[in-house]
Amino acid sequence: MTDAAKHENLVLEMPEGKVVIALRPDLAPKAVERLKTLANEGFYNGVPFHRVIEGFMAQGGDPTGTGTGGSKLPDLPAEFTDKAKFERGTLGMARTMDPNSANSQFFIMFAPSPSLDGQYTIAGKVIEGMNVVDKIKRGSGPSGMVQEPDKIIRAYVEPAAQ
Numbered sequence: 001m002t003d004a005a006k007h008e009n010l011v012l013e014m015p016e017g018k019v020v021i022a023l024r025p026d027l028a029p030k031a032v033e034r035l036k037t038l039a040n041e042g043f044y045n046g047v048p049f050h051r052v053i054e055g056f057m058a059q060g061g062d063p064t065g066t067g068t069g070g071s072k073l074p075d076l077p078a079e080f081t082d083k084a085k086f087e088r089g090t091l092g093m094a095r096t097m098d099p100n101s102a103n104s105q106f107f108i109m110f111a112p113s114p115s116l117d118g119q120y121t122i123a124g125k126v127i128e129g130m131n132v133v134d135k136i137k138r139g140s141g142p143s144g145m146v147q148e149p150d151k152i153i154r155a156y157v158e159p160a161a162q
Contacts, residue, residue, distance in 0.1 A: 007160035010035055010091075010124060012044070013153040014136070019108075019129035021091050022160060024122060028079035031093045031102060031123040036157045038071055038104055044155035049136050053144035056113065058136045059094055060152060061105035067145070070103035078102070079121045086116040089126035089133070108133050 012019040025032040038044060044061065051059040051067055062069040078099040086092060086109055094105035102121055110133070126133060139146040 008036065008157050009127070009160050010039055010155065011158055012129075012155050014129075014132050015150060015153065016135040017129055017132040019132050020127050021108075021124040022127045023124045023157075024084065027081045027084055028093070028121045028123045030076050031079055031121045034071075034073065034076060034102075034104070035106065035123060037073070039155040039157050042155075043071060043104065044152050046151055046153070047155075048146070048149035048151045050139075050146055050149050051107075051144045052136055052139045052146050052149070053110075054138050055111050056144075057092075057107040057109050058133060059105060059107040059144075061094065063104075065149065067105075067143075070105060073103065075100060076102045076121075080118050081122060082118060084122045084125075086113045086120070086122070087125075088112060089130050090122055091124040091126070092116065093121040093123055095120065110134070 010021040023032045047063050048065045049058045049060040050065045090109045093102035095101040137150045
């Protein structure tokens, strides 16, 4: 594998613009492979950011928009790390109370959240378009569920610029 092949970005085309996420296979190889597989299959195209909490995070990756859906692929094992933290722009893998239940859902942090460090898998970080993430429609109530949520127009993987 060439060095360029190791560095890839997940691109989310949103109504307000493009979000570029540097993937971190060094931290979470299984989660990164899952994100790439699903993006390349078109799984994320048209999928909403169904749970968005102001000052915390925007969660998407569930085609049902309910927070209970996922891909047909098996759940992933936890890939927790102490080499990165949940900061603004971090992409983490969503899961149930079971640490080994991440599948297709992910979230992007609006702000640091140290309580998530070592508890959720970190798979990447926004390197371009955080202003677009900031414009994702917010939800209401403690769950942050969004009525008429913003949707990913298209998701794809591209080589990182050298």
